[in-house]
Amino acid sequence: MYMDRRCVYYRKPLLESGTLGTKGNVQWARDEFEGLFKQPAESVNQYISDPKFMERTLKLPGTQPLEVLEAVNKSLVSERPRSWADCVGWACRHWHCQYSNNIRQLLHNFPPHQKTNSGTLFWSGPKRCPHPLTFDDSNPLHMDYIVAAANLFAQTYGITGTRDVGAVAELLHQVQVPEFTPKSGVRIHISDQELQNANASVDDSRLEELKSSLPNPEDQQSFRMYPIDFEKDDDTNFHMDFIVAASNLRAENYDIPPADRHKSKLIAGKIIPAIATTTAAVVGLVCLELYKVVQGHKQLESYKNGFLNLALPFFGFSEPIACPRNKYYDIEWTLWDRFEVQGVQPSGEEMTLRQFLAYFKSEHRLEITMLSQGVSMLYSFFMPPAKLRERHDQPMTEIVTKVSKKKIGRHVKALVFELCCNDDSECDIEVPYVRYTIR
Amino acid sequence: MVEQEGGGGSGGISEEEAAQYDRQIRLWGLEAQRRLRASRVLLVGMKGLGAEVAKNLILAGVKGLTMLDHQQVSQQDTRAQFLIPVGSLGRNRAEASLERAQNLNPMVDVKADPENIENKAEDFFTQFDAVCLTCCSRCVMVKVDQICHKNGIKFFTGDIFGYYGSMFANLGAHEFVEEKTKVTKASQGVEDGPDTKKAKLDSTETTMVKKRVVFCQLKEALAVDWSSEKAKAALKRTAPDYFLLQVLLKFRADKGRDPLPESYAEDAELLLRIRNEVLDSLGVGAGLLPDDFVSYCFSEMAPVCAVLGGVLGQEVVKALSQRDPPHNNFFFFDGIKGNGVVECLGPH
Numbered sequence: 001m002y003m004d005r006r007c008v009y010y011r012k013p014l015l016e017s018g019t020l021g022t023k024g025n026v027q028w029a030r031d032e033f034e035g036l037f038k039q040p041a042e043s044v045n046q047y048i049s050d051p052k053f054m055e056r057t058l059k060l061p062g063t064q065p066l067e068v069l070e071a072v073n074k075s076l077v078s079e080r081p082r083s084w085a086d087c088v089g090w091a092c093r094h095w096h097c098q099y100s101n102n103i104r105q106l107l108h109n110f111p112p113h114q115k116t117n118s119g120t121l122f123w124s125g126p127k128r129c130p131h132p133l134t135f136d137d138s139n140p141l142h143m144d145y146i147v148a149a150a151n152l153f154a155q156t157y158g159i160t161g162t163r164d165v166g167a168v169a170e171l172l173h174q175v176q177v178p179e180f181t182p183k184s185g186v187r188i189h190i191s192d193q194e195l196q197n198a199n200a201s202v203d204d205s206r207l208e209e210l211k212s213s214l215p216n217p218e219d220q221q222s223f224r225m226y227p228i229d230f231e232k233d234d235d236t237n238f239h240m241d242f243i244v245a246a247s248n249l250r251a252e253n254y255d256i257p258p259a260d261r262h263k264s265k266l267i268a269g270k271i272i273p274a275i276a277t278t279t280a281a282v283v284g285l286v287c288l289e290l291y292k293v294v295q296g297h298k299q300l301e302s303y304k305n306g307f308l309n310l311a312l313p314f315f316g317f318s319e320p321i322a323c324p325r326n327k328y329y330d331i332e333w334t335l336w337d338r339f340e341v342q343g344v345q346p347s348g349e350e351m352t353l354r355q356f357l358a359y360f361k362s363e364h365r366l367e368i369t370m371l372s373q374g375v376s377m378l379y380s381f382f383m384p385p386a387k388l389r390e391r392h393d394q395p396m397t398e399i400v401t402k403v404s405k406k407k408i409g410r411h412v413k414a415l416v417f418e419l420c421c422n423d424d425s426e427c428d429i430e431v432p433y434v435r436y437t438i439r
Numbered sequence: 440m441v442e443q444e445g446g447g448g449s450g451g452i453s454e455e456e457a458a459q460y461d462r463q464i465r466l467w468g469l470e471a472q473r474r475l476r477a478s479r480v481l482l483v484g485m486k487g488l489g490a491e492v493a494k495n496l497i498l499a500g501v502k503g504l505t506m507l508d509h510q511q512v513s514q515q516d517t518r519a520q521f522l523i524p525v526g527s528l529g530r531n532r533a534e535a536s537l538e539r540a541q542n543l544n545p546m547v548d549v550k551a552d553p554e555n556i557e558n559k560a561e562d563f564f565t566q567f568d569a570v571c572l573t574c575c576s577r578c579v580m581v582k583v584d585q586i587c588h589k590n591g592i593k594f595f596t597g598d599i600f601g602y603y604g605s606m607f608a609n610l611g612a613h614e615f616v617e618e619k620t621k622v623t624k625a626s627q628g629v630e631d632g633p634d635t636k637k638a639k640l641d642s643t644e645t646t647m648v649k650k651r652v653v654f655c656q657l658k659e660a661l662a663v664d665w666s667s668e669k670a671k672a673a674l675k676r677t678a679p680d681y682f683l684l685q686v687l688l689k690f691r692a693d694k695g696r697d698p699l700p701e702s703y704a705e706d707a708e709l710l711l712r713i714r715n716e717v718l719d720s721l722g723v724g725a726g727l728l729p730d731d732f733v734s735y736c737f738s739e740m741a742p743v744c745a746v747l748g749g750v751l752g753q754e755v756v757k758a759l760s761q762r763d764p765p766h767n768n769f770f771f772f773d774g775i776k777g778n779g780v781v782e783c784l785g786p787h
Contacts, residue, residue, distance in 0.1 A: 266465045274462045276498040277756065280491060281749025287742035288774050304777035310753040311763040315779030 026259065026267040029246035033230055033239070036094075036149075040075040041156045041225035047072050048220045054211075066203055069210045075225065076215060084150075084159055088168055089175045091150035095135060095142070099249050101180040103132040108182030130253040135177075137169050141252075145245035146172070148238040156225050232268055243268050278310055328429045329365070339364070339434040343396055343415075350395035350438075353379060360421070366431065370420035376403040378417070397438055413439045452476060456546065460500050471760035472500065478759040479503040479548075481567040483556050484574030485532040487519025487739040488599045491748020492571060492755070493540050494522070499756050503548035505567070506540065508533040509555035510574075515699075519599075519741040561586050569593040569755055574697075577661070577688045584609055584657040593758040596657070597751045598687070600697065601736040602774035604747035605684045608754055608766060609654045615761045616647045654768055655785035661685065663784055666722045678780045679727050680771035686714050686728065687736060698737045707733045735775055743774045750779075 046053045058065050081087045112129050114122040123129035136142055147168055151161035162168070231239055240261065248258035259267070285306045292302055300322055307316040323334045341359070344350045351359070357379070360366045371379040378399050379391065391399055397408060400415060408415070417434040452473055457464065464472050478501050482493055485508040496504055512520075512527045512535050522536035533551035541549040556572075557579060564570060564586050572580055572595070580596050587594035588611060597606035665674060690706075690713055691697055698706040710733050718725050750770055757763045769782040 260469075262464055262469065275466060275753075275756075276495045277749040277753040279749070280495060280745045280752070284742040284745030284747075284749065285777070287745070288740075288777065291742070306777060308779065310750060311757070315781075317777045317779070 025247040025250045026264050029243045037152045037228040040071050041227035043072050044075045044225045048217045085171050087150045087154040088171045091146045092175045096177050100132040103130050105182045128254045148242035151238045333432050337432045341436045343436045344438050352393050354392045366421040368421045372418050373400050471762045474760045478568040481505050481570045483507045483572045485536050487744035488573045490520045490522045491744045492752050495752030497543045497547050505550045506533040507552040519739045519744050565590050572596040581658045599739045599744050600687050604743050604772040606751045606770050610758050612653050614651045618645050619648050620645050659786045660784050678771050686717050689713050700737050
């Protein structure tokens with residue numbers, strides 16, 4: 001994504017040819033969706049409504065300030081549609097950009113038979129050589145894309161679109177698509193550093209240009225955009241239509257077989273398929289293990305982890321491995337062991353930090369060097385003496401509340417503390433955690 | 440052989456169906472779902488295993504499922520048969536299972552048939568694309584297998600004995616497709632040139648490969664001759680579950696029922712005697728099946744029904760959809776050891 005953004009900014013062709021198969025193209029289409037119908041709208045809304053937006057943006061690292069402002073400028077000024085017809089025009093131009101122009105530029109820089117310095121073909125292995133597509137309004141795939149993209153683009157501006165493919169085709173006749181000629185002498189930089197150096201000066205002047213030419217947010221208060229959240233399960237919202245069309249067009253560029261809608265939906269939604277048979281079998285296996293627990297089997301060997309694949313078929317069973325055993329002094333322990341400390345007496349009195357530290361010294365011969373609860377550091381041997389004095393005689397729960405800045409819920413019966421400690425010979429040793437009962 | 444039923448929706452999937460079967464279509468594809476949608480299945484024996492298989496096939500979305508059982512609901516059945524509501528003692532097992540089974544999926548034509556399979560004529564079977572027997576005697580299994588074989592119907596049989604489960608399949612001359620991923624090699628040394636985006640090496644280009652497997656009949660599978668040298672060598676690698684199945688089928692034939700907890704003592708004794716007889720007649724050593732099997736083969740364990748029901752259900756789905764390699768031809772599950780084994784046993 002980073003490389004992608006850099007190349008877009010520096011107007012350098014990006015070799016995307018690594019992606020093979022359906023998966024890559026659908027993910028690419030998904031990213032397109034975010035980059036066209038969500039992020040720009042969000043940025044614009046922030047620009048208009050948040051007075052600190054400009055300040056924050058200019059403080060961003062690297063080329064981000066320029067990228068963000070270019071995007072805002074595009075959405076608010078240079079590519080802003082005033083009508084449905086404008087949206088159709090945008091979709092058509094974007095189609096040409098992604099599926100024809102970019103590819104033609106790429107091939108201009110790296111012709112099909114180009115050789116690398118080592119004499120091998122550049123377009124080989126994972127780098128498939130693409131070919132540009134020619135727009136054809138009688139091609140359902142091309143039209144699917146235009147209709148979906150135009151509608152989505154329109155939605156971000158609150159403009160009403162239409163599903164009528166015929167009407168859209170009519171509008172397309174009026175659309176002017178600028179001629180594209182691949183540029184020569186486009187220098188491909190070998191390193192990021194070179195890229196940065198070459199364009200550093202270009203950055204600054206462009207940034208100034210944008211700052212002054214962007215419309216004043218105060219004048220735009222009645223305008224807002226509508227970012228779109230991807231929703232794969234609504235078949236009427238054009239989201240999946242866009243994903244399927246965009247990914248399949250790209251697949252066509254690279255001569256990869258297109259994916260049907262179901263497959264695309266699966267990849268776009270990262271949905272895990274599910275069937276009754278596997279579920280039933282796995283549950284059965286789990287129940288059998290449960291029976292063993294109930295029957296009181298103590299040997300590790302009696303239990304099994306199971307893996308199955310009903311299609312292949314494959315059934316694998318392995319024995320669970322024993323948990324690692326640790327030792328301090330002569331005491332063996334595992335992750336199942338812990339120190340049980342009754343923090344609060346029936347009288348209501350609670351252990352203070354001083355008492356807690358002393359308890360571990362006398363009872364367990366352990367000198368605590370650090371004590372934490374969750375992400376809160378309650379005590380460390382290197383804490384400032386003043387702080388230690390403050391805490392020494394405070395009850396543990398009070399310290400926890402103070403450091404975490406959160407109240408301990410009434411339902412919480414015990415706290416978990418993690419210890420770092422030294423043994424008698426001042427060596428740092430690992431010990432179990434502490435379960436500190438408070439209620 | 441999947442027969443296309445005439446009438447509305449033949450070969451197609453409605454919007455409603457596509458939505459309902461969405462999660463499984465993502466797995467095995469639209470084509471497989473269409474074939475399932477056009478298939479009729481006969482399921483015999485509605486005990487614990489039958490209930491699991493019925494549930495799995497109804498949820499998968501077959502066209503029709505006929506549950507056939509002439510027996511009545513007994514106390515035993517309340518342990519593992521979840522399709523039969525409480526208070527159904529004495530009712531016909533298939534009919535008692537009907538309501539809950541149908542509720543699982545209104546789009547499937549679920550029927551209950553209270554007759555005895557032994558009284559069914561050959562032409563009864565020809566209306567089905569697949570037949571799955573449970574709780575049947577060995578003779579009935581062999582007879583139905585022959586009818587199915589003759590008529591190109593997919594044949595399955597499965598049984599649960601306590602912690603042990605087994606199933607057998609005869610799909611005749613079965614054609615299916617398998618999805619194979621194409622592997623493309625990333626070439627070395629093509630790193631000259633501009634900053635290229637890292638090649639995504641998870642190339643998921645797949646192709647469908649057509650395959651054909653020929654199954655043997657049940658009679659042959661159960662009558663393997665273990666006396667030859669080749670067979671003796673194979674014996675070492677053969678799961679003892681195969682012989683256990685033979686023992687239990689013999690018990691069923693002799694007693695007309697399966698081992699019951701109520702008559703544990705005498706059934707246990709009989710099982711050991713049958714074990715000696717059967718192993719002897721097959722020409723294998725009695726040591727192949729140590730005594731302890733006896734304590735684990737009574738009643739039907741619900742989780743074992745679930746595991747075997749899942750496997751068997753999936754085999755039926757595979758056979759009807761003609762997708763993915765089927766088990767050829769036995770699958771045994773041992774719930775004590777937690778072992779699942781596929782064996783191919785027949786005249787070779």
